[in-house]
Amino acid sequence: KDLSQIDFNEHLNPEQFEAVNTLYGPVLVIAGAGSGKTRTLVYRVARLIEEGVDPESILLLTFTRKAAHEMLKRASELVGPKSHLVSGGTFHSFCYSQLRTYCRVLDYPSNFTVLDRRDIEDILGLLAEELGLKKETARFPKKSALASIYSKKRNCMKDCLWVLKRGYAHLTHLAPILEALFDAYQKYKRRHALMDYDDLLINWKTILKNYPEIQEAVSRRFNFIMVDEYQDTNRVQAELVRLMAYTHDNVMAVGDDAQSIYSFRGANFKNILEFPELFPGTRIIKLEKNYRTHQPNLDCTNAIIANAQEKFAKRLVAVRSGGRKPLFYEALDENDQAEFVVSRIKDFILKGVEPSEIAVLFRASFHSFQLEGLLNRYGIKYVKRGGLKLLEGAHIKDLLAFLRIILNPVDRLSVLRVFTLIPGLGEKGVQRIYEAMIKVDDPLKAVAEFKTKAKWHQPLKELVHRLLAIKEKDLGLSDLLKGLTSIYEPYLTDRFPDDYPRRLQELNELSLIAGAFEDPGEFLTEVALDPPDEEETYGKGDAVCLSTIHSAKGLEWKVVFIISLVEGRFPSPMALERDEDLEEERRLFYVAATRAKDVLYFVAPRLVNVSGGGVVPGKRSRFLDEIPPGLFEIWGNKSRRFNTPGKQELTTPEPVKVGGNGFRVGLRVRHQVFGPGTITKVIDNEKVAIDFDVVGSKIINTQVAKLSKI
Ligand code: ATP
Numbered sequence: 001k002d003l004s005q006i007d008f009n010e011h012l013n014p015e016q017f018e019a020v021n022t023l024y025g026p027v028l029v030i031a032g033a034g035s036g037k038t039r040t041l042v043y044r045v046a047r048l049i050e051e052g053v054d055p056e057s058i059l060l061l062t063f064t065r066k067a068a069h070e071m072l073k074r075a076s077e078l079v080g081p082k083s084h085l086v087s088g089g090t091f092h093s094f095c096y097s098q099l100r101t102y103c104r105v106l107d108y109p110s111n112f113t114v115l116d117r118r119d120i121e122d123i124l125g126l127l128a129e130e131l132g133l134k135k136e137t138a139r140f141p142k143k144s145a146l147a148s149i150y151s152k153k154r155n156c157m158k159d160c161l162w163v164l165k166r167g168y169a170h171l172t173h174l175a176p177i178l179e180a181l182f183d184a185y186q187k188y189k190r191r192h193a194l195m196d197y198d199d200l201l202i203n204w205k206t207i208l209k210n211y212p213e214i215q216e217a218v219s220r221r222f223n224f225i226m227v228d229e230y231q232d233t234n235r236v237q238a239e240l241v242r243l244m245a246y247t248h249d250n251v252m253a254v255g256d257d258a259q260s261i262y263s264f265r266g267a268n269f270k271n272i273l274e275f276p277e278l279f280p281g282t283r284i285i286k287l288e289k290n291y292r293t294h295q296p297n298l299d300c301t302n303a304i305i306a307n308a309q310e311k312f313a314k315r316l317v318a319v320r321s322g323g324r325k326p327l328f329y330e331a332l333d334e335n336d337q338a339e340f341v342v343s344r345i346k347d348f349i350l351k352g353v354e355p356s357e358i359a360v361l362f363r364a365s366f367h368s369f370q371l372e373g374l375l376n377r378y379g380i381k382y383v384k385r386g387g388l389k390l391l392e393g394a395h396i397k398d399l400l401a402f403l404r405i406i407l408n409p410v411d412r413l414s415v416l417r418v419f420t421l422i423p424g425l426g427e428k429g430v431q432r433i434y435e436a437m438i439k440v441d442d443p444l445k446a447v448a449e450f451k452t453k454a455k456w457h458q459p460l461k462e463l464v465h466r467l468l469a470i471k472e473k474d475l476g477l478s479d480l481l482k483g484l485t486s487i488y489e490p491y492l493t494d495r496f497p498d499d500y501p502r503r504l505q506e507l508n509e510l511s512l513i514a515g516a517f518e519d520p521g522e523f524l525t526e527v528a529l530d531p532p533d534e535e536e537t538y539g540k541g542d543a544v545c546l547s548t549i550h551s552a553k554g555l556e557w558k559v560v561f562i563i564s565l566v567e568g569r570f571p572s573p574m575a576l577e578r579d580e581d582l583e584e585e586r587r588l589f590y591v592a593a594t595r596a597k598d599v600l601y602f603v604a605p606r607l608v609n610v611s612g613g614g615v616v617p618g619k620r621s622r623f624l625d626e627i628p629p630g631l632f633e634i635w636g637n638k639s640r641r642f643n644t645p646g647k648q649e650l651t652t653p654e655p656v657k658v659g660g661n662g663f664r665v666g667l668r669v670r671h672q673v674f675g676p677g678t679i680t681k682v683i684d685n686e687k688v689a690i691d692f693d694v695v696g697s698k699i700i701n702t703q704v705a706k707l708s709k710i
């Protein structure tokens with residue numbers, strides 16, 4: 001591509017152009033949804049490369065790995081493949097990669113393990129037990145609550161008491177005990193070469209702060225730093241950017257304080273307003289034109305955010321002309337809601353709208369339950385945005401533990417998991433071996449030389465021998481996993497005599513997924529932090545998107561439905577007590593409504609299902625009632641019941657074919673690894689096709705797999 005061909009002027013408005021062409025010094029672009037902030041970043045990457053800047057000196061920080069890929073792909077359409085050399089990703093994955101190089105100064109080995117949420121909870125449980133806290137303390141918080149408290153404490157840089165006062169007021173008397181447990185947790189991680197999600201940021205910050213040589217090297221290496229969605233960064237992230245940019249101050253941050261939706265991770269929408277204080281001399285650029293949608297949609301979304309207590313001073317004006325007001329459909333119940341959405345989707349597809357241009361958004365993942373069933377029934381492909389629940393199967397966890405031991409032989413949780421697979425070897429035994437392992441330079445060899453007369457020693461020696469052999473081969477990740485699968489196989493068949501063939505097949509699939517990653521450590525980290533979603537893994541391009549609003553951030557579709565707009569669903573019941581939480585819910589609603597390019601639907605059922613069965617009357621969400629009248633239309637004239645040509649067809653049930661074990665089309669089932677799904681076809685007495693909520697369609701043999709009906 002001839003570089004001089006791009007006329008940036010033609011693709012950008014004057015304010016965007018100014019931002020793109022301010023190559024040096026701090027710049028803050030603060031602007032509303034759909035005003036072209038992300039586009040500005042993409043063009044700026046292209047502009048820098050065109051200017052001759054080494055792409056490897058550009059760092060692009062985004063909220064998901066996928067967002068970074070997407071942006072760099074767009075940049076490469078402008079200036080060619082060099083854009084792919086730009087370092088891009090999430091704060092966490094970036095910090096991980098830097099820590100791999102530099103963590104030795106903190107006495108961490110470079111093969112440290114990143115803990116996922118389950119690991120963290122397991123360790124906290126273990127330590128609470130060891131310290132005798134559970135027995136001594138009445139109403140000791142759950143492990144998951146502990147993990148959240150500690151994470152908030154660290155991201156907000158406060159003590160436990162501060163966190164408890166905001167959200168766990170009934171536990172404030174436990175503050176000293178929780179601090180003690182926290183200290184034990186910190187020590188434990190260090191001793192076992194472990195880091196959690198928050199450590200990645202905090203340890204990297206510690207290094208930058210305490211080692212000026214490293215700080216300087218990194219700052220010179222990444223001479224241009226750009227951050228998208230800056231409103232969702234927390235204090236630690238802001239300080240990281242500040243520390244890394246100290247030699248040059250070439251930082252561009254873009255964001256919208258009205259779209260801040262991650263306070264539960266310690267983000268604060270005021271952070272973006274403090275950017276100019278961190279970077280004196282910041283050039284602030286505001287974008288006021290909206291390119292995403294038309295004026296009627298914009299009038300409505302402007303009104304939504306105008307209801308916020310905080311006054312966000314950004315009024316957007318649409319560039320596009322025409323357009324229709326958003327539509328509101330009040331459904332009878334959740335089934336009717338799903339039927340309405342599906343009938344509209346069918347209609348749009350018939351009219352030529354690409355399925356991938358349609359999205360259904362909801363506050364919480366389970367709100368799409370009925371809808372998914374119905375989409376399956378009508379054979380409409382969809383993808384659900386969110387993580388693959390890869391780690392749930394015990395056999396998958398086993399295999400990953402093998403991999404972790406190869407990478408980090410003193411990873412205690414993995415050592416425990418793997419060695420106890422050996423018959424006769426229990427936790428106490430492993431604990432003794434483990435203590436011998438951490439004392440020496442070559443922990444795996446220490447196992448083989450461990451002095452004991454126990455029967456399990458010979459099989460253990462053989463296992464370790466095979467692990468050492470495979471480690472020496474220096475295989476690529478995919479082959480390494482295959483090799484480890486074969487080492488694991490005999491244990492697998494012992495452990496799961498009923499259904500090991502199916503599990504083995506899944507382990508092989510895992511090796512395939514891993515093929516997309518070069519580095520095993522990176523793979524494990526990503527699986528723990530930002531698991532590949534099904535779109536990435538299986539590449540279902542042409543499908544309707546079902547997404548929680550959090551995962552829809554920054555994206556856009558021609559047609560957007562926001563469903564379950566009733567009190568207790570949206571706003572969420574957890575948010576009703578504190579004003580701040582309610583305000584965040586409102587911003588979340590604003591994020592949802594601003595995803596639409598052409599058509600926006602609000603949908604609310606009159607009756608909502610309650611857990612345990614039955615329905616209760618729902619109350620329409622306050623966020624809808626707050627919108628001044630006239631800014632949206634009611635769907636379907638006066639009659640509440642909608643009536644479209646597709647309707648007749650929709651309510652005719654398909655003939656039901658019943659397979660072996662009573663599995664039939666439409667039945668919801670749970671698979672141990674793939675999670676919940678709906679049977680879409682009964683193939684024969686053994687096999688059924690299931691469309692899993694997360695991983696999509698698969699043929700499952702019901703004689704082998706343990707499916708439970710849900
Ligand atoms: P959000 O706050 O939701 O992340 P954003 O400010 O990042 O939104 P973008 O996603 O960059 O907005 O842009 C919204 C849409 O407007 C995109 O389709 C983008 O291509 C288009 N757009 C932005 N600026 C221009 C422009 N100058 N000319 C034409 N299209 C534009």
Ligand code: MG
Pocket residue numbers: 037038039554
């Ligand atoms: Mg954006």
